[in-house]
Each structure stands twice: as structure tokens, then as C-alpha cells.
Amino acid sequence: MKKINRDKKVRDFHQAKWDEPIIFELSQPGERGVSIPAASPEIVKDVGNGISDLPAHLIRKEAPMLPEIAQNRVLRHYLRLSQETLGADFNVEIGQGTCTMKYSPKINETFAKSSKMASLHPMQDERTVQGMLEIIYKLDLYMREISGMDYFSFQTGSGTQALFAMASIVRAYHEANGEADQRNEIITTIFSHPSQAATAAVKGYKIITLHPDEDGFPDINKLKAAVSERTAGFVVANPEDTGIYNPRIKEFTKIVRDAGGICYYDQANANGLLGITRAKEAGFDMCFFNLHKTFSTPHACGGPATGALGVAEKLKPFLPGPIVEHNEGYYSLNDHLTKSIGKVRSFHGVPQTVLRAYAWIRALGADGLKAVAEVAVLNNNYLYHKIIKIRGASAPYIKGSRLEQVRYSWDQLSKETGVTTEDVQRRMADFAHHYWSSHHPYVVPQPFTLEPTESYSKADLDEYIASLTQISYEAYYNPEKVKSAPHNSSIHKVDEQDYFDNPEKWAITWRSYLKKAQKEVKVKN
Template sequence: MKKIKREHKVRDFHQAKWDEPIIFELHKEGERGVRPPSVEQEVIDSVGDGVSILPVGMRRTEEPNLPEISQNRVLRHYLRLSQETLGAGLNVEIGQGTCTMKYSPVINEAFASSPKMTALHPSQDEETVQGMLEVTHNLDLYMREISGMDNFSFQPGSGTQALFAMASIVREYHDTNGEGNQRDEIITTIFSHPSQASTAAVKGYKIITLYPDENGYPDIDKLKEVVSERTAGFVVANPEDTGIFNSKIKEFTKIVHDAGGICYYDQANANGLLGITRAKEAGFDMCFFNLHKTFSTPHASGGPAAGALGVTEKLKPFLPTPLVEFDGAKYSLNYDLANSIGNVRSFHGVPQNILRAYAWIRGLGAEGLRDVAEIAVLNNNYLYNQILKIKGASAPYIKGERLEQVRYSWEQLTKETGVTTDDISRRMADFGHQYWTSHHPYVVPEPFTLEPTESYSKEDLDEYVASLTYIANEAYSNPEMVKNAPYNSTIHQVVDEDWFENPEKWSITWRMYLRKLEKQSVKV
């Protein structure tokens, strides 16, 4: 069949936009979706009323305030919300930066939603879950091979929780060795994820931040200045969020080790590294992978995600419990670790994501994993060269040496047109694209961070570049068009930014909203 080419690659997009209330506002007293049958008398005679057995302090004093709504209105409500949402299954999603919204094979969803998975309960006897324990143990073995670490825990529910667990291990390790009070500093870098500093700070550490040299690498001379007998650990991403890979990282870990510190590695995003480099050879004592980034499981906003935490043998006694072990005949849960930091999440992690990551690795094999890294780097460098052709765009620091992502800058475009990266972000939504700036503070002026991963074709990348080029040209010819965006999307401009900074204006739950509404009414 002859392929018909579009005249241009900028997509004519208009997102469905519903003035959809939240579900509590759709409540209509007495309306029902399902009316459950009454409990049979025989059941009541056998087990009681189901409430009296509960301690008084655990019983509700009033019924939960749930919306009453019919089935068809529930369906309509959630379908409308889904039409107002973009994602990797709908659009070219290379603008998510370090969150890596790449393609997740749909077949893996069939595995994860199988009744064999959904009916699992974490309190089941080990004998009844040998299959899931085998999958977990095998994923542990794969992660060991990929990273060079000696043991993995899948308990952390996100990358940030894995970083918190690693900071906790650093604390416990030095406490056990009698140096906990002396070693009170953690060293990190400005272009590493903010969670590295924040989780260490929660553990009570003073944070020392390394800034980049003129090429964008962490400054090794500054590291030599700040490392001391007070150094508890060093935590870094490599490549950092600029996409620049520090090939001298082993020199950094040696400096910290010589001072008695622990080195731990943020490998949340390892798309450009699989089968090429490992944490062990770089000198790290610990690392973690986000299964919801590199290993193609759902992100779920740090909810049912997974931060796979690996350690060298000397740190195994400090891992969260339980670990899955195999004696050659049977899989079992080991809760007996001498210096375990304890649980960082309930039970054993998220088995559905463990299964998805296991299936993804098995589907690719060793050669396929390396292909993932090579294609991700190829895609990123093609995108890098195309972006730098756009008027007003640049990529600070060393030229050409980028791995799986790049933090670009619209600094020139902003100076010449007044259009900011936030303006362009909203305008990109008019073409069906997601676009990410960077973590705050904006060390790179007017930043935007793109990461194509291995999932996208040249045609996908060209479409994304065409949209950026179109908007950049708009910025020079009609800047108000960009500044007033969006026009075709459900997102909107935030006029009063105090909403982000003032907790008095936040309503995380419906009950909180009602309380604040009532409080305002009383004041009036």
C-alpha cells in the first residue's frame, strides 16, 4: 500500500474538554449503582454482624461520606476524565524528562492483571506463593547481573523511598561501627535528583552540594576540599539530569571511600547504561533502579511503583526485610538480618511490578537490554542535534557528550522574545505533547528536559521537533500567541501562584475541602 505523507509534521490536535465536576459533586442522595443483597441469617449466626468483634476504637461512629451515584454516571465521569489525560499510549511522550514515560508492553498488563496475581495476599504461607517468590528471586538475580551488586530488595515503593532506605543504611552502618555521631555529612551534586538531598536531610544529615565545572561535570577538586572524617556518604546520579556522563566517577568514589564514606548510586534512570556500565565497577556500595523508569512498569506517581535497592555483600545485613532466598529446592522469606533498617514499606513490595519488570527483561534478553541502551542514546543524540537547529534553543555545557537525555535552554529565545519555557510548555500541549522543564531551582536558565528513550521512532522524534520549531517561530513572529496558550488543551494557566505555596489554600481531600469551605462561610 502506498503511504500518503502529511504536508507537515505538526499535528492538528484538539483535546476533549469537559466541565467535569469531581465525583463528590455528582452525589445524589438515594441513587445507586449496585445494591448489595442483605446478609443471610445463616451467615450472621455463624460469624456475627461483622462489627461487634472489632475493638470500639476501630469502629466508625458514622457512615463514610461516599458519593451516591448510578453506574452509567460513574462510567461517564471516568471516561470523560480519561479523555482529558495524555500519556505514552496516546502521544509522543519524550518530554517527561527523568520520569521516562516509555512504552510498556501491553502483554505484561495481562500478566499483572491475571487472577493468579490479583488474588495474592501478602500474608499467605510461603508454600502457596512459590511461583511469585521464584519470579522475585530471579528478578533479584537479573538485577545483580545488571548492576554488579550482591543482593536486592524490592520493598521500596519509589525511587525516593529507595534513596531514603539507602540513607538509612548509611546511618545504620556508621552507627554500628561507632562513627554515627562523627559522620554527619552527605555529599551530593546540584544536577542530581532533589530527593537525594532531601532523604538524607530527613535522616539528619548536613547536605554538601557540589556544583559543576565549566563542562558540566561535578567538580572533583571541590569534592577533595569537602570530603573529611565527617563524610558519611556520597550520593550521585550518573549521568546526571543534564544527560552528561561522568567517565571519571570511579575517582570520585575512591576519594569518598578513602575518607571512610559509603557511596550510593541513583540509577533511577539507566536507559542509556544497560549492558554497558555497572555500579560495581564504578565503585558504588549501593544503587537503586526505578522499575517504573528503566524497566517499563507503570510510574503511578510513586504509588504502586518500585525502587529496586541493591547492595554489596557488606551492606546486606542492613537491607529491609524480608529477602527472598532459594536453597535449591524451595523459596523462602528471610527476616533474619542482623542490622536491618526495618521495613520502609508494608510487606514485600508490589508483586505486579516485579512481574512486569521480570517479563520485560525476559522478553528482551541480555542482548536486547544492551539494544535498549544503544537505541536510547542514538535517539537522544539525534534529538539533540535537531533541537540545536531551532532558533533560540541551546544546550549548556560540554557539546556533543550526552547520553539518554538533555537539559536544554530557551535562554536566548526568552531574551529576544519574552516567551518563557513555561509558555512553551503550555503551547506544546496544544499539539498533544507533554513537555517538562526541570527541577527547581532552575540552574539552567529557561530549561526544558527531553528524553526519548528507546521507544520512539525517527518519525516520532521528527514530529516532536517540528512542534517545537513551529512554536519557536511563533515566539519570534507572534509572542502573544505563545504567552496566552493553551487553546486546544485541558491544561490552563496558573495565574495565582500562591496556591502552590500557601497550605491554607490546599484541599487534598473532599473532607478537607468541606471543612475549609465551612470555615470560610463562618468568617463571612
């Protein structure tokens, strides 16, 4: 029996690989996972068979195209897929930088999956959901304390949707003041997430982009030159998506606010700031938090998510409704905000996500939230000082300490060995690590963004560092091993480089896949 070297930090890992079809290809006509009994004669007499009372235009002409498959084969199928997947509960998940991957307490999942939560319906009378409304209202109060804002809406479904809502509020505010036509410019920075500029552009704004000064920070002199009577607002993340924290942010917001603009803050990732600094004191009129990042609700494959949107008092009338209000022990939904931008999604939001965030905050308390930030910053700086010592790695722009994420670069490694960040990404999978190479804005060459949250120990970080160090060594002395990776993982290298950029090769649904497959057969014939 081979003796395992416990002192070795790079794991000997080999992932399960199944030649597993997609579930539609496993479908067998007539096979069932659950046999639902027909309604009894007594029920049919009272309410019909469930279909007969429906209007004809609501009844399908054909049954939906769903897989027909037995329970045990469904279970086997998804268990096999899970074995081919790296995820936050499986590996040290610091490689999806900017997304704040952290451990989500399983007790909170138990709360969210309870039958009481599952039976909630957005059309229920508010008298029957007082408990959930109380949780939403109290989370609002906690968010006010954390940010300094005066009111919160949990309707927006993501950070980008929250940014769109904030840009809409900026426009509505200036319209109410009769300045909407004059104020047609939004200022942001080159380091900021593209959604900040994109959502403002969708609202019709001209985008002014600030570039860094000689020290690597957003240039305050360029801001002064850009601000004018045309300035509608200023949107920024801080730390920004590249991991740069601007210590002069209050000067930036004052310049914009003195000119009559609205300052709004992308705090999708506030993990290094909790209990230490707030949006209000930094001079912002609005901010949002991603509950699926900072507040430890799972990403859940991209959703369901919540961008918690907070505003100062003067902007409350413009919030998307409804918001929850409390009066004499009764919780109600206020959907009559006088100048509301209107709904940005159906109903109020995702109550399960709100509940998880509420439970996480209640479990930690004020001191615990601050400890989250302190440990996250400590972890990040430990990782930072280790990574920049790896041959071929660097951290462009600001030198020294960072807060909660850093966009590193393999530019030197790539120039000296030909190994790219995508090659490193695939090789990391051989060591059971997730590593994300898509980082926007793309201002750092050969980027990789790492974000150790408070969830990971020094031993976890050392394991991740050891894997990167091993890959750097291979890149210099056996680059083909890295370029041909992965070797032990279920993933593979995509040979067609235009796969993600060519809509003709996309198949979002099984139906679209069948159509494209049939079209391809016809072309070949």
C-alpha cells in the same frame, strides 16, 4: 471535506473539553452502582452479618463520605476525564524528562491484573506464595547481573525512599564500625536530584555540594578538598538529573572509598546504561533502580512504584527486610538480617510492579536490554542535535553527545521574546504533546528536559521537534499566541501564581475542600 496534509508534522489537534464536575458533586443520595445482597440466614447463623462480630471501637459511627452514583454515570465520568488527559498511551511522551516515560507492554498489564495477583495478601503463609516469591528472587538475580551488586530489596516504594534507605544504611554501617559520630558528612553535586541531599540531611548528615569545573563536569579537585575523616559517603546520579554523564566517576568513587566513605548510586534512570556499564565497576557500594522508569512498569499517577535497592556483600546485613532467599527448591522470606535498618514501608513491596519488571526483562533478554540502551542513546543524540538548532533553544554545560536525557533551556528565547518555558508548556498541549517544566535542581534557566527512550521512532521524534520549532517561530513573530495558550486543549493558564505555594489554597481531599469552601463563605459574609 478538508484534505489532510500528511507531510505536515505538526498535528491539527483539538482536545475534548467537558464541563465535568468531580465525582462527589455527581453524587445522588440512594443511587447505587452495585446492589450487594444481604447475607443468607444460613451464613448469618454461622458467621454473623459481617459487622456484629467486630469490636465496637472498630465500627464507624457514620457511614464513609463516598459518592453515591450509578454504574453508567461512573463510566461516563471517567471516560470524559480520560479524553481531557494526555498520557503515555495517547501521545509522544518524551516531555517528562528524568522520568523515563516509555511504552509499557500491555501483556504485562494482563499478568499484573490477573486474579492470582489480585488475591495475594502480604500476611499469607509463604508456602502459599511460592510462585510470587520465586519471581521476586529471580528479579533479584537479574538485578544483580545488571548492576554487579550482591543482594536486592524491593521493599522501598520510590527513588526517594530508596535514597533514604541507603542513607540509613550508611549511618548503620558506620555505627557498626564505631565511626558514626566522626563521619557526619555526605558529599553530592549541584546537578543531582534534591532528594539525594534531602534524604541524607534527614539522617542528620551535613551536606557538601560539589559545583562544576570549567568544563561543566563535577569538579574532582573540589571533591579531593572535601573528603576527610568526616566523610560518611558520596551520593550521585550518573547521568545526573541535568543529563550530564561524568566519565571520571570511578576516580570519584575511589577517592571517597579510600577515605573510608560509602558510595551510593542514584540509578533511577539507567535507560542509557543497561548492558553497557554497571554500578560495581564504577566503584559503588550501593545503587537503586526505579522499576517504574528504566524497567517499564507504569508510573500509575505517581504510584505504586518500587525503588529496587541493591548492595554489595558487606552491606547485606543492613538491608531493609525481608529479602527473599532460595534453598533446595523452597523460597522464604528472611526478616532476620542481623543489623537491618528495619522496614522502610509496610510488608515487602508491590508484587505487581515486580512482576511487570520481571516480565519485561524476560521478554528482552540480555541482548534486548543492551539494545534498549543503544536505541535510547541514539534517539537522545538525534533529538539533541535537532533541538539545539531551534532558534532560542540551547543545552547548557556539556557540549556534544549526551546519553539519555538533556536539560535544555529557552533562556535565549525568553530574553528575546518574553515567552517563558511555562508558556511553551501550555502551547505544546495544543499539539497533543506533554511537556514538563518542573526540573530540579533548578540550575538551568527556563528549563525543559526531554528524554526519548527506546520506545519512540524517528517519526515520533520528528513530530515532537516540529511542534517545538513551530512554537519557536510563533514566539518570535506572534508571541501573544504562545503566551495566551492553550487554545485547543482542555487545560488552562493558572492566573493565581501562588496557587501551588499557598497551603491555604490546597485541598487534598473532598472533606478538606468542603471545610475550606465553608470557611471562605464565612469570611466573605
